[in-house]
Amino acid sequence: MPELPEVEALGAYLRERAVGREVERLEVASLSALKTYDPPPSAVAGRTLVDAARHGKFLDVVFDGDLHLVVHLARAGWLHYRESFASKLPLKPGKGPIALRLRLADGSGFDLTEAGTQKSLAAHLVPDPALVPGVSRLGPDALAVDLPAFAERIRGRRGQVKGVLTDQQVLAGVGNAYSDEILHAAKLSPFAITDRLRDDQVAALYEATQRVLTDAVSRSVGQRAAELKGEKRAGLAVHARAGLPCPVCGTTIRSVSFADSSLQYCPGCQTGGKPLADRRLSRLVR
Structure with missing residues (x-):
């Protein structure tokens, strides 16, 4: 399971490569992975990715206009960054490892994947990370306490x-x-x-x-x-x-x-x- 150091590193990786890039679309391949429906995935289209933050073990991908894709990778989830995708066709819902795909307008982007049969990866598209139940219950960050x-x-x-x-x-x-x-x-x-x-x-x-x-x-x-x-x-x-x-x-x-x-x-x-x-x-x- 990705923990504080890995999620911190994934955030830094996205900040280095994706901040400032326009989003083409967010595709959902695993309907169970996206835990919210309002705003819909289409709400990120045309927005700019402005930051990638961390809340405990949650990764927070931030778009302009106060929209956040907050992800808990669970035990077998991971983020795979692509400089380009093999196909421009939208993902089809199915049983493969890809849960969500964020395509950027320049052709790059990333997949959120989950191995195994127990699917626990959870993504929330929200205007405020505090609206995610797991985030709202977090104690202080382990590296931020005296x-x-x-x-x-x-x-x-x-x-x-x-x-x-x-x-x-x-x-x-x-x-x-x-x-x-x-x-x-x-x-x-x-x-x-x-x-x-x-x-x-x-x-x-x-x-x-x-x-x-x-x-x-x-x-x-x-x-x-x-x-x-x-x-x-x-x-x-x-x-x-x-x-x-x-x-x-x-x-x-x-x-x-x-x-x-x-x-x-x-x-x-x-x-x-x-x-x-x-x-x-x-x-x-x-």
Whole structure:
């Protein structure tokens, strides 16, 4: 799933290539992807793309006249920029990977695609991003809070730190992959309970959040959209690396699986050498 660094990089990519260009049309291939109907997709035709912003993990493509295409790429969504399209014919609704296509008047543009059978990509065409339910519920951006505000929000939502860190109403932008990386850098168990964290542990978590996300943004911004996924994988220390040695201590990285997701961690760095039970409620010391 694209998280804060990748969405930030996609926004920068669009700002570099598409800002100032006139829109020819917005085509909808997956009717379930576009969650709004007023204004209609035809409303973007003839407008100028003026910005590409980010709200947590939401990408906001901004057109003149206060119109926004706000996109959540979900687990398997992505943006593919095209200098030109193979065909000028409009997309036909179907079962392919393309959900929406934005054509610019100069022949370039981008596709929003989603792999797999579970279609969760969501696009909203709105006059104000705050009208998108997911945006209106967002907490402060993970890179925009200071330590006192961070501590208040983390401790204010009691639960396992992995789940609280990825709760978009607590902090916006952190997902499954970077939460694993942050907790590894902070040397914290993903099952640690937030309101039991010592001051030094909260400070380490804050520092790790800022460092991991800032480093990921710096590595991602400037990359071509097609290269961002590979760049993300190359920078991961524990996420999706179960069975491999930890790059810090050499301990074998382990995984905990849930119904529709999993987490990875290093027992040597994070849990005193003890493996976590592979179920949501662990009996290990937190």
